[in-house]
Amino acid sequence: xxxxxxxxxxxxxxxxxxxxxxxxxxxxxxxxxxxxxxxxxxxxxxxxxxxxxxxxxxxxxxxxxxxxxxxxxxxxxxxxxxxxxxxxxxxxxxxxxxxxxxxxxxxxxxxxxxxxxxxxxxxxxxxxxxxxxxxxxxxxxxxxxxxxxxxxxxxxxxxxxxxxxxxxxxxxxxxxxxxxxxxxxxxxxxxxxxxxxxxxxxxxxxxxxxxxxxxxxxxxxxxxxxxxxxxxxxxxxxxxxxxxxxxxxxxxxxxxxxxxxxxxxxxxxxxxxxxxxxxxxxxxxxxxxxxxxxxxxxxxxxxxxxxxxxxxxxxxxxxxxxxxxxxxxxxxxxxxxxxxxxxx
Numbered sequence: 161x162x163x164x165x166x167x168x169x170x171x172x173x174x175x176x177x178x179x180x181x182x183x184x185x186x187x188x189x190x191x192x193x194x195x196x197x198x199x200x201x202x203x204x205x206x207x208x209x210x211x212x213x214x215x216x217x218x219x220x221x222x223x224x225x226x227x228x229x230x231x232x233x234x235x236x237x238x239x240x241x242x243x244x245x246x247x248x249x250x251x252x253x254x255x256x257x258x259x260x261x262x263x264x265x266x267x268x269x270x271x272x273x274x275x276x277x278x279x280x281x282x283x284x285x286x287x288x289x290x291x292x293x294x295x296x297x298x299x300x301x302x303x304x305x306x307x308x309x310x311x312x313x314x315x316x317x318x319x320x321x322x323x324x325x326x327x328x329x330x331x332x333x334x335x336x337x338x339x340x341x342x343x344x345x346x347x348x349x350x351x352x353x354x355x356x357x358x359x360x361x362x363x364x365x366x367x368x369x370x371x372x373x374x375x376x377x378x379x380x381x382x383x384x385x386x387x388x389x390x391x392x393x394x395x396x397x398x399x400x401x402x403x404x405x406x407x408x409x410x411x412x413x414x415x416x417x418x419x420x421x422x423x424x425x426x427x428x429x430x431x432x433x434x435x436x437x438x439x440x441x442x443x444x445x446x447x448x449x450x451x452x453x454x455x456x457x458x459x460x461x462x463x464x465x466x467x468x469x470x471x472x473x474x475x476x477x478x479x480x481x482x483x484x485x486x487x488x489x490x491x492x493x494x495x496x497x498x499x500x501x502x503x504x
Contacts, residue, residue: 162249162423163330164337167242168465169233172491177499182324185316186334187469192309193342194474199302201350208394209353212290215477216462220282221275225461226468226483228453230490233465234498236260236450237443240358240464243451244416248423249432253439253447260451265366266374268456269383269401275460284482291476301476330430345470352411353391355471359464361412362455363401371403446502450494461486 161167164186171187174180201207233239236257238246243261246254268275285294292298316322322335332340348356363383370378378384387398392407399407427433438444458464461483463471469487472480 161242161337161341161419162245162426163332164334166334166337166341167246168239168469169237169242169491172230172488173234173495173498176492176495182321182334185322186338188309189313189322189335190338190342191469191473192305192313193338194345194470195302195305195309195476197342197346198349198474199298201346202298206350207353209349209391211349211355211471211475212292212477214355215289215472215475215479216279217286217289218284218478218482219279220284221279222461222479222482223486224278225275225457225459226486226488227457227490227493228460228486229457229465229483230487230492231494231497232450232453232455232457232490233487234450234491234494235446235502236454237447239466240362240454240458241419241466244358244419245423248420249427250435252436253443256439256444256447257451257454260448261362261455262366262369262451264452264455265363265459266370266378267452268459269363269366269370269381271456272381272383272459278460279462285478289478291478291481294478330426352393354411355467356411356415357463357467357471358412358416359455359458359467360399360401360408361416363459364403364408364413366455367401368403442502446498457490 166186167183168187171183174182175184198211202211236243237253238257240261243254243257247258288294291301295301313322323333326333345356367378367384370381370384384401384403387400387402387404387406389396390399390407392399392411397407397410399411401408424433439447454464458467461468462479463483465487468477468480468483471477473484
């Protein structure tokens with residue numbers, strides 16, 4: 161991600177502000193590859209997991225959560241994942257966004273019961289979590305999506321729209337990054353049996369810091385004491401935002417540490433690591449509140465862009481499809497705001 165600058169906030173920001181669709185094509189390629197890979201994983205019984213079961217029934221909360229998250233990731237200059245690799249490369253603006261996510265996660269935890277009540281009262285499709293439950297076939301959506309993707313990617317390749325001229329040493333073309341990431345994510349899902357995510361890892365950090373500095377208030381928040389059973393490596397393990405060693409530590413916190421470490425090592429080897437100066441005041445304020453918005457949106461929608469766009473869309477999870485609509489709309493609103501209020 162660092163060497164290609166694969167930023168999902170940049171996907172929408174570039175499309176809306178600069179009419180540059182290179183990153184959007186790369187994201188489309190990544191999701192399309194995962195559609196095929198995950199279907200093959202299921203078809204050949206390479207894992208015992210049934211991936212659509214990780215996602216809930218879609219609701220208006222997913223749409224609103226995606227909208228808030230989309231605004232936040234544009235204001236923050238990166239999503240929950242790209243904030244980590246930029247942080248590892250020494251970007252202080254991303255450190256501000258990171259702090260906004262942690263503080264926003266703590267503040268949003270107080271609203272968690274209201275978020276769940278809103279989701280329960282606005283369910284769109286009861287007892288249906290994926291497109292295959294509506295059309296009656298898991299293979300049909302995969303076939304249609306794969307054929308469409310193959311036609312589009314072939315057309316883009318012929319027109320030279322998958323690559324860009326780059327002069328930075330060590331740069332990886334976005335289409336290559338998409339292929340590498342699809343293979344890595346596919347392998348993770350084979351061995352762990354779950355999609356990747358980071359939002360609960362952030363929430364756990366919020367709970368840990370809250371317990372250190374505001375123990376009485378943290379103790380009253382049910383969200384930070386809520387552990388739920390999670391299937392991991394074929395075993396049922398507890399996991400949640402509680403400050404204990406659990407499956408979230410094994411998966412999401414270790415993944416977050418890996419992303420930061422990977423970008424740090426990569427930027428160091430290329431001679432690019434540098435602690436940047438603090439950004440201008442407007443950008444700093446935008447980054448902080450962007451982080452807070454992302455934390456609130458992820459908690460409302462039950463997951464971040466990684467969970468929904470990279471985990472849910474490839475299995476046609478209805479919840480993730482609704483979230484995707486919200487994040488596209490939110491990124492548009494965030495782009496309009498940042499152009500008028502921050503850039504100026």
